[in-house]
Amino acid sequence: MFDEDGSLDPLLKFLLYVVLALAIGKMVWEWLTDDVSRWITVDLWGLISEHPWWTALIAVGALATLILLAKLLSFLFGAGTYAYIDSDEEYASTAVDDETVDPDVLTFKMKQLAAMSATGFEQACADLLARDGFRGTRRVGGAGDLGVDVTARDPDGQLVILQCKQYQNPVGSGHVQKFNGTARLHHGADIPIMIGLNGFTQPAIDFAAHHDLILMGRPELKKWAHGHHLYDVLGIPSTTQ
Template sequence: MFDEDGSLDPTLKFLLYAVIALAVGKMIWEWLTEDLSRLITKDLWGLIADHPWLTGLVVAGGLTVLILLGTILASRPGTSKYVSSDDASAAQVGGVVEPEVLTFRMKQLAEMNATGFEQACVDLLVRDGFRRPLRVGGAGDLGVDVTARDDEDGLLILQCKQYQNPVGSGHVQKFNGTARPHHGADIPIMIALNGFTQPAIDFARHHRLILVGRPELKKWAHGRHLYDVIGIQNATP
């Protein structure tokens, strides 16, 4: 019924809204065709005919209600807001301007292309306060898609996989062959939208590679700091 981001399935949401709309419509129609028609044609019209000044009050009251409703709707904040690291928008809270917290839904990440997925990881690193995050992925990248440094100048090397299936051991072995020996990574991290196979997990554990599978990626994308997700306290794991 609900997806992993906590949103109601779109089809069920449409059906629920349709049922509610039909029920409300039926109630309004019955009220209009029975009680309200009698009220307008007999009781209310007779009252206005006897007291014309009531017409002005009714019109003025209706306009006031419409103006107030429009003001409320115009000032109503969005229910969900996703901003990039370049957004300058901020929320006013208790007189102090606080920047919006960047988050992504898993569905958003799944719908991105490979470049967009890598850039989303860069944006999340910016949110977490890492220094000089940079997307460098492309042809001949030798196993590095994103680089960054933490507060203790530790070098993060990220490889980001947006595959539809779990990443296998072969990809993790290639990453192991370049992350530390070639790029000098202090913290080699491999991120996979749909997780890793068990052989890949076993290999990474043996060679001290950090894997961010789907559960960990969800926590990171939903607002938790990367080091909190992967259990790192200091620059050196």
């Protein structure tokens, strides 16, 4: 019924719209085709006069139904979500984890990260680093980046390098091997992190473990995007966090 971000399934949402539209259409049609004045002055008034208690119960039930309907519409149209625009990418601050998150903290939904351009995805990761207190955060991805998309310094002064893969499939071992060849040797990374929106293959995971590379798969990325500190998600100790 709900996707991993807590949103109502699009197909179910569409079906609810159709049912609601049909119900409203039927009510309007019956109202237009009946003798409204006779229904009010004769039928309805007679029913109320003969059964006042039942009428009161029906009225309370109708009021409760209207309240529930209003809440359903509010839920379907996503009330309470707000967004801001940065570098032509739309970001929304909506936390769905069980933990309470400051509403002013930058967060992303996974489906938003998936819908971004490659550049937007890299910029979102840079923005999350800045949110977590990293200094000198900079997106450098592009042609000839030699395996680096985002650079930053943590509060301890360590150089953090991110490579951000927004692939639809898990990242393979070949990409991790290339990152290993440049992250430390060429860029001098203290903490090299590769991010895979849809995870990594097992050979890639095994290679990264052997060479002390940090991989952030989908579950970790979701926690980070939903408001948790990067180092808390990855289990990286910090003396000043």
